[in-house]
Amino acid sequence: MKRARIAWQGAIHNARVNDDLASFTLADGRHVPESEVVWLPPVEPRTSFALGLNYADHAAELAFKAPDKPLIFLKGPNTFLGHKGASRCPADVGQMHFECELVVVIGRQGRKIRPEQAYDHVAGYTVANDYALREYLENYYRPNLRVKNRDLCTPLGPWLVDRDDVPDPMALDLRSLVNGELVQSGNTRDMVFDIPTLIAYISDFMTLSPGDMILTGTPQGVRYLKPGDDVVTEIDGVGRLVNRIIGE
Amino acid sequence: MAGSTTYPPLMIDGTVYGVALNSRSETARLADHFTAPPYKEAPRAPILYIKPRNTHLAHDGTVFIPPAIAAIEPAAAIAVIFGRDTSGVRAADALDHVLGYTLALDLSEPTDSYYRPPIVEKCRDGFLPVGPHLTHARDIGDPASLVVGLEIDGEAAGALPLIELVRSIPQLIADISAFMTFRRGDVLLTGLTPPGARARIGSRISAVAPGLGRLDCTVAAEILA
Numbered sequence: 175m176k177r178a179r180i181a182w183q184g185a186i187h188n189a190r191v192n193d194d195l196a197s198f199t200l201a202d203g204r205h206v207p208e209s210e211v212v213w214l215p216p217v218e219p220r221t222s223f224a225l226g227l228n229y230a231d232h233a234a235e236l237a238f239k240a241p242d243k244p245l246i247f248l249k250g251p252n253t254f255l256g257h258k259g260a261s262r263c264p265a266d267v268g269q270m271h272f273e274c275e276l277v278v279v280i281g282r283q284g285r286k287i288r289p290e291q292a293y294d295h296v297a298g299y300t301v302a303n304d305y306a307l308r309e310y311l312e313n314y315y316r317p318n319l320r321v322k323n324r325d326l327c328t329p330l331g332p333w334l335v336d337r338d339d340v341p342d343p344m345a346l347d348l349r350s351l352v353n354g355e356l357v358q359s360g361n362t363r364d365m366v367f368d369i370p371t372l373i374a375y376i377s378d379f380m381t382l383s384p385g386d387m388i389l390t391g392t393p394q395g396v397r398y399l400k401p402g403d404d405v406v407t408e409i410d411g412v413g414r415l416v417n418r419i420i421g422e
Numbered sequence: 423m424a425g426s427t428t429y430p431p432l433m434i435d436g437t438v439y440g441v442a443l444n445s446r447s448e449t450a451r452l453a454d455h456f457t458a459p460p461y462k463e464a465p466r467a468p469i470l471y472i473k474p475r476n477t478h479l480a481h482d483g484t485v486f487i488p489p490a491i492a493a494i495e496p497a498a499a500i501a502v503i504f505g506r507d508t509s510g511v512r513a514a515d516a517l518d519h520v521l522g523y524t525l526a527l528d529l530s531e532p533t534d535s536y537y538r539p540p541i542v543e544k545c546r547d548g549f550l551p552v553g554p555h556l557t558h559a560r561d562i563g564d565p566a567s568l569v570v571g572l573e574i575d576g577e578a579a580g581a582l583p584l585i586e587l588v589r590s591i592p593q594l595i596a597d598i599s600a601f602m603t604f605r606r607g608d609v610l611l612t613g614l615t616p617p618g619a620r621a622r623i624g625s626r627i628s629a630v631a632p633g634l635g636r637l638d639c640t641v642a643a644e645i646l647a
Contacts, residue, residue, distance in 0.1 A: 220475065221474040221475055221476065223541075245538060245539075246539065246541045247539040247541070248471070248472040248474060248539065248541065248545075249472075250437045250439070250472060250602070251437060251605075252437075252602055252603050252605065253602070285547075310467070310601075312465055312466060312467060313460050313461045313462060313463075313537060314442075314443075314461065314465045314469045314536050314537070315442070315469055315470065315471055315536060315537075315538065315539045315540065316537060316538060316539075317539075318467065318469070318470065319439075319470040319471075319472075319601075319602065320467050320470075320601050323470075323472075323601075323602055324601050324602055325509070325601075325602050325603050379542055379545070379546050380474075380476050380477075380545050380546055380547055381476045381547050383475070383476070
């Protein structure tokens, strides 16, 4: 099942996405066409982890060797926005780029989760576009919050796909398109640290809770964006997330 | 302050952002370090991190650490609690957005690296005792008048007059809210990590500040099934 959070007729709803992918069923059974709704992030963010350099090819592209342990950073709730939203590119930034990422949403609390039990703690999956603004990179707690925690610079969605509807999350093609042109492609099998490893690694030192998210990193492909660009980040079997770049 | 008043437990509902290396003594001590790799140049923007919800601990709580961690490094911090959504404010207007202040013990595994986000070091369960209660901003006035101290097992381990901050609280709010919004209920931490201060299993750690009270926590051994 695909689950969305939407704003419709003055209220926020948790809705089921119908099989036509163009309408919703609300909890009270009413049907709503997509044209009438605003998409919200499918998960209300709590603790959100993101991975840097978790695809070997992307690490090589950025002139880094792949890390020997996961490079994790945290993101605040201020940075997320839903499908078909707009993200701002400041006037002095020429190096804003997309990052298509598979997002793991935790469904069951756990500490010291063993890799072989990791999927028991997963509610489902969604897609993130973890924009980075490279001008603001500094070598302190890199990637620093000015690069990765800007308001509304992490599109998330369109929906949450239930775990069991994604039989093998470690074999999904993913891609990004800018104004219709393919600019990034990869497969989740090329992650340096796979989903069970990440869940085990994080929960070894801290408790994972329902609603926590892990943005699992991005493969190679960098293209700098400008206001007016339409950006699609897409993962087969999960979803196709649309965002637009606007000026300040 | 009303010493005999009973306060409800302080609940932190928002996101907690910490600022590293914001005291003049720390930056002076590390200045040479920061011209060398991997840093190459001194920091420009405030150095920020997030203390996620699993780290939050009430006053007089117990933080459990694995026996393999020989010691933890405590920082005593002032916690600024936002009263309204705060975006793009000037330093001169920043305090209008502050609801009040409390104390925090910002715990970490010791590390001398500032290169990568300190997730393993700073994000263990219970690594952010906060409290004991909110003191309203109007009862403090200028937060630069505050002095925050750290005690370990009843002994003073360091103190920071906020006049010694590299960026004052209003300046931090201005510089950070230039690129991200603090929401009502979010928290900003700034304080002091005294060099060499260490707490161990069995230690009692406190943050103290005249006007804000005293925040205590105990360190105990983590025992997992």
